[in-house]
Amino acid sequence: MKPILIWAGLLLAGLPLQAQPTLNECRELARRHYPAIRQYDLIRRTEAYNLSNAARAYLPQVSFSAQATWQTDVPTLPDALTGMLSKQNISMPGLHKDQYKVMLEVDQMIWDGGQTAARKRLAEAESLEEIRTADVDLHALQGRIDDLYFGILLLDEQVAQMHLTIGLLQSNLEKIRSFVRNGVAMASDADAVEAELLAAKQQLGACVSRRESYRRMLALFIGQELDDRPLVRPEVVAAASVAEHAEERLTTGGVTTVGLWQGTGPSGASDGTLEAPLAYDATARPEMAWFDARVERLSAQEQQLKAATRPRFGLFAQGYYGYPGLDYFRSMMSPDWSWNALVGVWMSWNFGGYYTRKNSLDKLRTAKERVEVQRDIFLFDNRLKVVEESGEIARLRRALADDDRIVALRRSVREAAESKLRNGVIDTDDLLRRITDENLALMARSARELELLKTIYEWKHTLNR
Helix, strand or coil: CHHHHHHHHHHHHHCCCCCCCCHHHHHHHHHHHCHHHHHHHHHHHHHHHHHHHHHHHHCCEEEEEEEEEECCCCCCCCHHHHHHHHHCCCCCCCCCCEEEEEEEEEEEEEECCCHHHHHHHHHHHHHHHHHHHHHHHHHHHHHHHHHHHHHHHHHHHHHHHHHHHHHHHHHHHHHHHHHHHCCCCCHHHHHHHHHHHHHHHHHHHHHHHHHHHHHHHHHHHHCCCCCCCCCCCCCHHHHHHHHCCEEEEEEECCEEEEEEECCCCCCCCCCCCECCCEEECHHHCHHHHHHHHHHHHHHHHHHHHHHCCCCEEEEEEEEEEEECCCCHHHHHHCCCCEEEEEEEEEEECCHHHHHHHHHHHHHHHHHHHHHHHHHHHHHHHHHHHHHHHHHHHHHHHHHHHHHHHHHHHHHHHHHHHHHHHHCCCCCHHHHHHHHHHHHHHHHHHHHHHHHHHHHHHHHHHHHCC
């Protein structure tokens, strides 16, 4: 039985565990799982339908109609002519007031003033605008995923730190209880440490609860469950290589130039050397393509408006069976139905569109100007955000260097307080205060490190890099 258990254990140990998804994997999973992704296929299908409909404008238009009428009067011959025909024994009863016609008509467009081309362009422009809108939504989704992911990482750090603090308080509580049993310390000293231990466990429970809530939200976004293992911390080196100590240097027109400060010089100390400026390419943001798509849609509407005021030319052919026929004299003599046909060229020009043409064009041009203003506002706000995040990265790096020194000092003070405790010098309040100070310093350092990493990725997200 024992060898079987050993082999079973080895087999289980050899089974690969499913790795936790990384930040980039979560972004991709959320993109695939997000309902908006289904819009792309629907938009393309709608565009294909619209283009197909527009292309059929030049297909022959066939219509079939039938009519039966009665009219109050019909064409007649002059009385003198009727009298002459009567003398020659020619009967001319005239047209009947009831008339009938069954007609087939074929209409072929030659040139529609460019309306078909305008409709095609408008269909493509509207489809492109909808796709760019979906791109903007998915780019915003990436920011939401980053917020959740880094929020979970921060709570993971807080949970880990709370476990360390609880272990430290538990160890010191056991020491004080031993002192109480030996009559060296009072029971109130142990009670104070135990109260602090219970408070730390409450904080741990709150952190765990918030972490589970964040995990459930992230699981809903990516469409798969997360296990209890910590998430993978994103690689900081790749991000820092392009964002280290970034700060705004020059803003001209639509281009923002961002300078990158080197962290260390040849000697290893900070030398404040400025690298070659990094040009902020505004076209990298999906919003810029969205603005372009809106302008293109307005241009397509402008083309369609101009085409609507142009003349249209076409061919037509009509054939009908009925009474009267095209030969009125024959129909006057006989009420029999006959076959008739005619072909020709037609021209149609509706001048009503000129009444509002100028105002409509001015309205579209004003809408274009509004889009350009919105583009400038977006660029301005985005530059400000780049400057703010660049300055925040520099501030966090400086603060993180100070945090390392603060943690080391807090740990040294706490160890000195524990040394006093081991030597019988009991000062519970001082020990708890030192443990709390070290715990806060460690948590602040972990939080700042993750905040720096998150800010770097936010900076990359703002630049869409």
